Amino acid sequence: xxxxxLPAGVFxxxxxxxxxxxxxxxxxxxxxxxxxxxxxxxxxxxILGTNDGFNNASLQGQWYLLNVWGTxxxxxxxxxxxxxxxxxxxxxxxxxxxxxxEDAAAQRWLTQLGDPYDVVAVDRDGRVAIxxxxxxxxxTFLINDRGLVEYKHVGAMTLxxxxxxxxxxxxxxxxxxxxxx
Amino acid sequence: MIVExxxxxxxxxxxxxxxxAFFGLLGAHLNRAEWMAVVRPSTYAQFTLVSLALLAxxxxxxxxxxxxxxVATNSNSALPVxxxxxxxxxxxxxxxxxxxxxxxxWSTAVALLSQGLPASFTARVLxxxxxxxIGFMLFTLATSSPFERLLPAPxxxxxxxxxxxxxxxxxxxxxxxxxxxxxxVAFAFACAAMLEGxxxxxxxxxxxxxxxxxxxxxxVGIALGSWWAYYELGWGGYWFWDxxxxxxxxxxxxxxxxxxxxxxxxxxxxxxxxTLLLAILAFSLSLLGTFLxxxxxxxxxxxxxxxxxxxxxxxxxxxxxxxxxxTLYAWRAPLLRSAAGFExxxxxxxxxxxxxxxxxxxxxxxxxTMAPLISDALGxxxxxxxxxxxxxxxxxxxxPLLALxxxxxxxGWKKGRLSDRSRAIWVTMIVSLALMLALVxxxxxxxxxxTPLAFALGIWLVLSALIDPWERWRxxxxxxxxxxxxxxxxxxxxxxxxxxxxxxxxxxxxxxALAVGEAGTVGEFEYRLVGMETVEGPNYDALRAEVLVYExxxxxxxxxxxxxxxxxxxxVMTEAGIDMQWTRDIFAALGEDLGAGRWSVRAQVRPLIxxxxxxxxxxxLGGVIAAADRRYRRKDxxx
Amino acid sequence: MTPRQRRVxxxxxxxAGVSIAGALALSAFRENVMFFFDPSQVAAGEAPIDKRxxxxxxxxxxxxxxxxxxxxxxxxxxxxxxxxxxxxxxVVPDLFRENQGVVAHGRLGTDGIFVADEILAKxxxxxxxxEVARAIKDKHGxxxxxxxxxxxxxxT
Numbered sequence: 001x002x003x004x005x006l007p008a009g010v011f012x013x014x015x016x017x018x019x020x021x022x023x024x025x026x027x028x029x030x031x032x033x034x035x036x037x038x039x040x041x042x043x044x045x046x047i048l049g050t051n052d053g054f055n056n057a058s059l060q061g062q063w064y065l066l067n068v069w070g071t072x073x074x075x076x077x078x079x080x081x082x083x084x085x086x087x088x089x090x091x092x093x094x095x096x097x098x099x100x101x102e103d104a105a106a107q108r109w110l111t112q113l114g115d116p117y118d119v120v121a122v123d124r125d126g127r128v129a130i131x132x133x134x135x136x137x138x139x140t141f142l143i144n145d146r147g148l149v150e151y152k153h154v155g156a157m158t159l160x161x162x163x164x165x166x167x168x169x170x171x172x173x174x175x176x177x178x179x180x181x
Numbered sequence: 182m183i184v185e186x187x188x189x190x191x192x193x194x195x196x197x198x199x200x201x202a203f204f205g206l207l208g209a210h211l212n213r214a215e216w217m218a219v220v221r222p223s224t225y226a227q228f229t230l231v232s233l234a235l236l237a238x239x240x241x242x243x244x245x246x247x248x249x250x251x252v253a254t255n256s257n258s259a260l261p262v263x264x265x266x267x268x269x270x271x272x273x274x275x276x277x278x279x280x281x282x283x284x285x286x287w288s289t290a291v292a293l294l295s296q297g298l299p300a301s302f303t304a305r306v307l308x309x310x311x312x313x314x315i316g317f318m319l320f321t322l323a324t325s326s327p328f329e330r331l332l333p334a335p336x337x338x339x340x341x342x343x344x345x346x347x348x349x350x351x352x353x354x355x356x357x358x359x360x361x362x363x364x365x366v367a368f369a370f371a372c373a374a375m376l377e378g379x380x381x382x383x384x385x386x387x388x389x390x391x392x393x394x395x396x397x398x399x400x401v402g403i404a405l406g407s408w409w410a411y412y413e414l415g416w417g418g419y420w421f422w423d424x425x426x427x428x429x430x431x432x433x434x435x436x437x438x439x440x441x442x443x444x445x446x447x448x449x450x451x452x453x454x455x456t457l458l459l460a461i462l463a464f465s466l467s468l469l470g471t472f473l474x475x476x477x478x479x480x481x482x483x484x485x486x487x488x489x490x491x492x493x494x495x496x497x498x499x500x501x502x503x504x505x506x507x508t509l510y511a512w513r514a515p516l517l518r519s520a521a522g523f524e525x526x527x528x529x530x531x532x533x534x535x536x537x538x539x540x541x542x543x544x545x546x547x548x549x550t551m552a553p554l555i556s557d558a559l560g561x562x563x564x565x566x567x568x569x570x571x572x573x574x575x576x577x578x579x580x581p582l583l584a585l586x587x588x589x590x591x592x593g594w595k596k597g598r599l600s601d602r603s604r605a606i607w608v609t610m611i612v613s614l615a616l617m618l619a620l621v622x623x624x625x626x627x628x629x630x631x632t633p634l635a636f637a638l639g640i641w642l643v644l645s646a647l648i649d650p651w652e653r654w655r656x657x658x659x660x661x662x663x664x665x666x667x668x669x670x671x672x673x674x675x676x677x678x679x680x681x682x683x684x685x686x687x688x689x690x691x692x693x694a695l696a697v698g699e700a701g702t703v704g705e706f707e708y709r710l711v712g713m714e715t716v717e718g719p720n721y722d723a724l725r726a727e728v729l730v731y732e733x734x735x736x737x738x739x740x741x742x743x744x745x746x747x748x749x750x751x752x753v754m755t756e757a758g759i760d761m762q763w764t765r766d767i768f769a770a771l772g773e774d775l776g777a778g779r780w781s782v783r784a785q786v787r788p789l790i791x792x793x794x795x796x797x798x799x800x801x802l803g804g805v806i807a808a809a810d811r812r813y814r815r816k817d818x819x820x
Numbered sequence: 821m822t823p824r825q826r827r828v829x830x831x832x833x834x835x836a837g838v839s840i841a842g843a844l845a846l847s848a849f850r851e852n853v854m855f856f857f858d859p860s861q862v863a864a865g866e867a868p869i870d871k872r873x874x875x876x877x878x879x880x881x882x883x884x885x886x887x888x889x890x891x892x893x894x895x896x897x898x899x900x901x902x903x904x905x906x907x908x909x910x911v912v913p914d915l916f917r918e919n920q921g922v923v924a925h926g927r928l929g930t931d932g933i934f935v936a937d938e939i940l941a942k943x944x945x946x947x948x949x950x951e952v953a954r955a956i957k958d959k960h961g962x963x964x965x966x967x968x969x970x971x972x973x974x975x976t
Contacts, residue, residue: 567852569848569852752914753915783910783911
């Protein structure tokens with residue numbers, strides 16, 4: 001009675017295809033950063049609110065964070081408290097990349113919510129963001145003392161992400177910052 | 182606190198479902214009455230507990246409790262209360278909870294209305310439904326809990342996706358799921374019949390009304406989704422052959438086949454194994470649809486954010502449920518024998534061809550939907566299948582299907598006695614052929630060969646479906662709900678064909694570049710942009726255009742298309758301006774600022790388009806009327 | 821006809837019908853399926869000249885060029901390695917923007933310009949056409965949103 005087994009056989013083949021599909025599905029939505037382990041792209045941009053320029057080559061030899069943000073980005077509001085906590089912990093310098101924003105709005109934002117950044121570089125036309133492979137805000141990069149991209153977090157920074165993904169990568173991590181859950 | 186109670190209720194409901202499945206299946210197997218007695222109460226418990234969970238989530242939404250992650254991601258304090266309620270199923274987690282609630286609601290309905298069925302059979306049906314419920318409860322609790330907290334709570338939520346802030350889409354998921362999940366009942370009846378070894382005609386009669394009602398829900402759900410796409414996505418299309426649309430359409434096609442083959446099995450005891458297979462297939466395709474939408478293997482407008490972990494979970498569940506049922510089928514179906522024969526022009530053979538054509542149509546849709554996935558899995562490159570494939574391949578089996586339906590509804594069981602109705606069939610056929618000839622000879626500017634053919638088929642089907650009730654009414658014979666329902670559903674199918682043909686053949690559409698005061702022509706219509714203003718809604722502001730539409734110089738419509746900017750999600754949405762009229766829709770959507778004071782405007786005039794959805798509702802209504810027939814409520818269990 | 825003959829006729833008829841349908845479906849499939857190409861593949865001459873296909877990538881910043889007040893539009897689709905100019909006439913989707921993922925359906929002209937008859941952009945902020953995402957991954961790197969609904973992109 002083979003013909004009654006046929007549906008089960010067809011289904012088994014289908015399940016196999018679906019299995020491969022699911023295996024590949026993460027690849028469709030999450031692209032592992034080719035930047036990780038690569039030298040961080042260099043940039044020279046104006047510093048927010050000044051006439052000076054900032055070149056990230058000046059940070060050569062030390063660990064730092066690069067946080068991509070904009071006042072048009074609602075999720076950036078949500079991560080702001082966490083960024084302030086990180087800044088307060090003084091683990092490493094944090095560079096803000098103000099992406100496709102208006103200077104006045106960005107300055108108002110930092111006055112109202114507090115300024116976690118050591119330097120805010122202004123990427124008005126978004127070219128630096130392209131070099132860094134940025135698709136949306138917020139994104140946070142961790143750059144090591146050899147100038148290589150160590151890690152990249154996509155989406156809002158949270159206490160868990162900070163503790164588990166960033167602090168564990170930074171050598172001689174000091175005790176975790178406050179803010180208990 | 183309420184939210185934690187909801188979460189707890191969901192965990193308890195899992196216990197109740199395990200109880201139901203265990204005592205139902207094992208109790209029936211060991212024939213222990215006291216075990217089987219547990220099944221009904223534990224089914225009611227599942228329903229009560231899942232209802233509590235759903236209410237708790239609804240409470241969190243209405244109270245704007247943004248400390249709940251799911252509420253924070255899918256709602257906002259500026260969102261009107263109605264949409265806060267519908268936001269419950271606006272995302273993956275909550276819509277899964279709704280799916281689950283509808284499943285246990287169906288189980289409860291079965292428990293309540295199956296008093297006339299043998300205890301062991303009911304226990305098995307509810308046991309199988311319990312297993313399905315366990316799978317979805319585990320899925321919800323393990324990977325997709327809507328009750329997760331977000332601490333500290335954000336001051337406000339990120340708002341419901343503006344595309345979903347729409348009345349039709351608020352009702353679309355419940356309807357669609359009621360259909361999808363309703364096929365679980367037919368599936369459970371089939372599994373119970375196979376387990377019980379009770380493969381006679383009675384199970385077909387018990388299954389029939391449930392299947393028909395589920396089918397009616399699914400029809401309405403699909404129609405609402407298509408209606409929503411038409412006016413909310415902004416560009417005037419109503420069916421895109423999108424993977425997610427196909428995922429709901431395939432169960433519908435197979436479900437339609439199932440309704441018809443159940444009729445044969447009930448009346449004549451034929452096609453038994455085939456009917457069982459269709460019952461398994463209809464629900465399997467529903468599950469497959471759920472998988473495609475939620476696993477991220479196919480990306481579409483409607484799909485939820487991709488999550489491979491969830492995909493793996495549903496796939497494992499899929500393999501367990503469908504694989505189990507098909508194995509059971511391979512084991513039990515060979516025992517079935519159909520002794521009775523039938524003549525070539527008997528109703529049985531018409532329904533056989535109906536089934537074959539519907540399954541071919543479903544297979545064609547299936548092939549097109551899965552092709553990108555298969556090609557990708559085999560590393561053959563990324564391809565996409567669009568309407569250039571689906572349109573012709575779908576029409577191929579469905580056109581003969583319509584002609585068969587027009588004749589077949591007048592055929593008798595066993596002996597093909599078309600003769601007493603042959604005059605009516607001839608008359609209706611000649612009327613429709615005359616119409617076709619008129620179209621071909623240019624009474625209308627028929628653009629394609631298909632247009633007159635499809636019009637003729639549509640008219641023929643409408644007339645042919647109405648002969649029987651009309652004759653009965655004229656002769657003073659009784660009109661049962663079954664007869665009225667069947668006639669209505671088939672006439673509605675004819676209406677559906679007519680309206681879709683009109684839309685596809687006579688739509689006028691064009692993209693225009695208009696400044697205020699300028700006009701452009703679309704066929705015999707003239708679109709004139711007369712004003713632009715800014716307006717503000719509860720959670721958006723919008724640019725609103727006023728467009729006057731003239732036909733041969735007469736004003737026939739005033740449209741107000743909008744470009745909305747939703748504040749929280751910062752997304753721009755096109756809100757089409759549509760003037761619904763009895764014979765057509767006059768449509769305009771506002772595009773972007775082209776510079777030099779001009780705006781792009783998509784202008785469309787679509788004849789009879791609203792009858793497409795109206796016909797789908799009539800079809801569903803026909804199903805409901807037929808399912809309400811008294812003979813399904815008789816208590817006797819004999820064949 | 822005897823019942824047996826009748827049944828054989830029936831089975832043969834059904835088989836014939838199914839195979840005709842299958843053959844027609846297969847030919848419709850071969851003719852109408854559209855393959856996806858990214859700008860690098862187009863530059864390498866892999867894309868067909870006479871057949872419709874899907875072109876995907878990012879809209880290069882600063883490349884969108886429209887004659888004021890007209891529906892005619894030119895822009896450049898890029899994967900950060902190669903560029904393909906695209907011409908289109910009509911209404912573009914709400915989320916068609918510079919530096920955003922886009923998929924265009926159309927044909928490649930002999931002059932190297934892709935003439936699009938349909939433009940698909942992300943339907944909402946969360947959606948990146950998967951082929952585009954993959955094509956760009958291969959060329960450039962960078963991370964697609966892991967939880968994309970939590971992020972946003974700037975308006976140009």
